[in-house]
Amino acid sequence: MYLKIRHRNTALSLLVITTLAALGCEGKQSPTSSAALAASPAYAAPISVRHELGTTVLEKRPQRVVALDMNEVDFLDQLGVPVAGMPQDFVPHFLDRYKRAPEILDTGAIVAPNLERVHAAKPDLILITSLQAGHYRELSQIAPTIHFDVNYRDSQAAHIEVIKNHLITLGRIFGKEALAQRRAAELNAKVAEARRIIQDRPEKALIVLHNNGAYSAFGPRSRYGFVFSGLGVKHAGPTAETGLHGHPVSSEFIQQANPDIIYVIDRSAVMESRPALSAQTLDNPLLRQTHAWKNDRVIFADPEAWYITAASPSSLHLIIDDVLKAYRD
Known part of the structure; x- marks a missing residue:
């Protein structure tokens, strides 16, 4: 027989208290380029992001970002934000260009980040998910750390909205609001089309x-x-x-x-x-x-x-x- 191969626990609560002073340039950058974030690094006022593990305050636009989960690497890639450090153990095919990139510091395993390597990357922002949540306190001592409040145990609870909200929040942090809104709109359209096809x-x-x-x-x-x-x-x-x-x-x-x-x-x-x-x-x-x-x-x-x-x-x-x-x- 021939068979075709066709190939927390709460919803995300993110509060951006203030707006950004300036917009950065948008669009994809190389994995390590800093040109996208070079202009206007300071905010008019601090940005405060509330998440399940606490509240993270950012005084200025991050220039060196460590992403300890492949989901976070993809968010940054979608917004054209350079990655200073990331795990290199399991990189999905759609992020191939980040595999063993010499300018990106390998931060160890996804489930067990090497804190010394994270520190060596000199980040001013660290992005994590529940897989690294146990290291939140230590990571926060290195740099401001934001937890992505996606619920991997029960994703029926607003999973898609959580993804879009996180995308938009990162867009605000990096001065990429318009691009983040476009990416969210693309997701909305994709989901709506799928529901239309499946519903009956x-x-x-x-x-x-x-x-x-x-x-x-x-x-x-x-x-x-x-x-x-x-x-x-x-x-x-x-x-x-x-x-x-x-x-x-x-x-x-x-x-x-x-x-x-x-x-x-x-x-x-x-x-x-x-x-x-x-x-x-x-x-x-x-x-x-x-x-x-x-x-x-x-x-x-x-x-x-x-x-x-x-x-x-x-x-x-x-x-x-x-x-x-x-x-x-």
């Missing part, structure tokens, strides 16, 4: 993560809940809370749920550099009994967009593209 469709979907031969399923209350709540995809199977790591399931579970669509996230390929899954390597008699398999609606999702990131503008665009592959007759 009866198909039910299952999201499964494949890891070394084992499966985990993700429902509406999970890291991929936004696929159901934000995009309107209908869920197949029980709606148990599945959180960050999903609920372990078997091929029998998938066969009994009998989804019309199966989205497969290949964790082993991206985290362990193993050969990517294919129809042949995934094939088994139980999966062949599902509507998804019979109707050629097993979608091998972009694992770097879904697993490494999933909470940034570029990754959300790629995830929506993957989701819509199942609805094209």
Whole structure:
């Protein structure tokens, strides 16, 4: 059989108390160029950003930014803001130009930043997510640190709005308001188009993560809940809370749920550099009994967009593209 491969816990609360004195130039820059931020570094008054871990006050426009999560690197890339330091262990394909860039300091692992290297980057702003939240106190002693309040355990709670709000907040910080608004509008249009296509469709979907031969399923209350709540995809199977790591399931579970669509996230390929899954390597008699398999609606999702990131503008665009592959007759 030939199968097409088609390839906190609260919503973000960000308060910008004052407006910026001047706008910087907009558009993409090279990963290390400082030209975009050179002009008018001082604000008319301090900017205060409230997030789950505290309130971060910025007295002037940051010139050297360390981003400790790939989502944050993508936000900066979207706004043309240079990156002074970032982890280099797992860089998604859509940020290829940042891989081993000699002028960008490698800050260690995404889940365990090297604080000495972060300090050596001489940042005046550090961006983190919940993966680095345990280091917030130490990082804040190095430079002002902002936590991205995205909820990876239950993303149904305004996930897409959180992404747009964070984008707009960073736009204000860096004098890129107009560009940030355009990027947010692009996301709005993409989401609206996806909801229009999906809303009247009866198909039910299952999201499964494949890891070394084992499966985990993700429902509406999970890291991929936004696929159901934000995009309107209908869920197949029980709606148990599945959180960050999903609920372990078997091929029998998938066969009994009998989804019309199966989205497969290949964790082993991206985290362990193993050969990517294919129809042949995934094939088994139980999966062949599902509507998804019979109707050629097993979608091998972009694992770097879904697993490494999933909470940034570029990754959300790629995830929506993957989701819509199942609805094209």
